Amino acid sequence: MKPAVDKDKCTGCGTCMALCPKVFEFDDDGKSRVIDESGCAKGCDCQQAVDSCPTQAISLK
């Protein structure tokens, strides 16, 4: 599963980076961006990030 962030929905709360720092990081605009699409298969529970995002900005495809 590959994660994606909808920048229009992201508020930059930082929750996803805290949960999966190898997958998400702050972009220059202060919002989340994906830095490793394959990170969900390397020990990060990306579903938890999806479920924890307060604005439902993260999707898994």
Ligand code: SF4
């Ligand atoms: S948890 Fe959601 S709203 Fe918060 S930074 Fe990540 S994508 Fe953005």
